[in-house]
Amino acid sequence: MTLKSMILTAALALAAGTAGAETFEIQLRNKGEAGMMVFQPSFVTAQPGDVIHFVPVDKGHNVESIEGMLPEGVEAFKTNFDEEFTLTVEAEGLYGVKCTPHYALGMVALIQVGAATNLEAAQAVKQKGKARGRFQELLAQVQ
Template identity: 55%
Template sequence: MLKGLGIAVVLALASGTAFAAEHEVHMRNQGEAGPMVFEPAVIKAAPGDTVRFIPSDKTHNVEGVKGMLPEGVEPFKGKTNEEYTLTLTQPGIYGIRCSPHFAMGMVALIQAGDNPGNLEAAQAVKMPGKAGERMKAYFAELTKP
């Protein structure tokens, strides 16, 4: 009986990560949306999933946008020209930018879970020029039925 209970506990604990997905995002100098893009730039995921950012072209990195991270998520910044894996530890909106190309509009948006509690706060973050235009379009894409 105890052996069976032990196996059930191990399976229950493992099931939380067993179904987590990995999403790949390529950091590119040129893509479908134009120059300096994350592809895909909009991801709907589940808490516990990971997002692997791959520098398909040089001079890119990944950084969380201040004010666009779920509560409890620490700010993060990957190194230029290196892969970065982000684990979506909390449900909510994750705003992403490439530090060297932010002014050129290199941003991305991730929604972890179905009901992002920080959606309004993330939408209120002001972004300059091309980054603001793209982020507005990405929010529209996330919220369309």
């Protein structure tokens, strides 16, 4: 995490009233530990009130929620390309995330916040291309 990212994350946490919350950084990469076009890490276990900070390390990526893969009452989100994004997770459940242009290439992530209250709904979402296999691996990590 860069100093600029750390300062931004801390400022956003304070502004959101989440100073005691844990902050997780997810990088958007062309190449990472799990292969090409990845969120790194691609699975995060968080608690309500925690902060997820998405950082585009490489150009050409964005963050978008996946329809059917958000806890009830959570609003969908979508960023512009090459834009940092901070998400404070309040509701328990699974948050499915994709990079819009690289979704079929498997550029997806899963965030578990507390109990996986929407596991069946998340499993029922039809995934495209390599995202299907990656989500099988990610959903297998849900506790």
